[in-house]
């Protein structure tokens with residue numbers, strides 16, 4: 001595909017004031033652009049020629065049955081896994097060689113759910129892990145953490161996301177599974193400058209917390225982030241997302257706006273049979 005046609009769909013995206021203060025318009029490349037991604041694990045062709053594009057300010061749902069290749073696509077986009085073929089660009093920058101660190105530098109964060117939280121550390125310490133604020137001046141040179149600024153910043157940011165926790169000082173192991181998941185998602189949303197990837201963010205959550213995660217996702221997109229979210233809760237995700245990409249056996253079988261899309265059409269595309277492609 002040539003350079004001009006790659007960005008053609010961007011013309012439909014309204015101008016968005018991004019977090020970095022940039023106005024994202026038709027001249028901006030997509031926040032996330034994965035093209036022709038394939039990935040094989042031994043005899044399993046997990047991902048076959050997948051294209052996945054997410055613009056700033058947009059929520060895209062990636063859905064499909066178990067084993068369809070969703071997590072593999074996310075791992076490739078966040079730099080954790082190398083594709084066999086294909087390319088990932090983040091705001092026009094090639095993510096090559098694949099590197100989670102590089103993806104973070106380019107503004108992309110992935111929420112790994114509670115697996116990536118340190119259970120013995122507090123909510124606050126977890127939120128700031130790897131992003132600790134050091135005290136200004138000579139004392140900072142010795143690596144002293146500025147706990148007061150960290151607490152204030154975390155409190156403000158987490159409140160802004162609408163998350164209420166008993167205390168930021170509680171160790172993670174004292175939180176419920178759902179609360180941990182919310183912390184992991186809030187952490188990713190807090191640090192992501194341009195794009196955020198969420199794999200099954202509501203899998204272990206009750207109704208209230210699922211609603212909260214939905215609000216974090218919407219608020220993040222309204223703030224100018226590109227959001228790519230994998231979910232089995234197709235009904236809920238269709239209401240939340242602007243666009244849906246359906247994977248079946250590693251291939252994209254549908255990619256369309258969610259407005260005027262019914263659950264039945266998506267489920268049929270996920271499972272196969274009938275008219276399935278609206279690409």
Ligand SMILES: Nc1ncnc2c1ncn2[C@@H]1O[C@H](COP(=O)(O)OP(=O)(O)OP(=O)(O)O)[C@@H](O)[C@H]1O
Pocket residue numbers: 041044045046064065066067068069070071072073
């Ligand atoms: N590290 C791996 N080694 C071998 N096979 C793998 C590996 N990761 C994924 N696969 C295989 O690739 C295919 C796609 O897996 P993937 O985890 O991407 O699916 P998924 O859509 O996320 O499924 P689920 O909804 O169950 O999470 C599956 O057949 C899976 O068994």
Ligand SMILES: [Mg+2]
Pocket residue numbers: 070071072
């Ligand atoms: Mg998965």
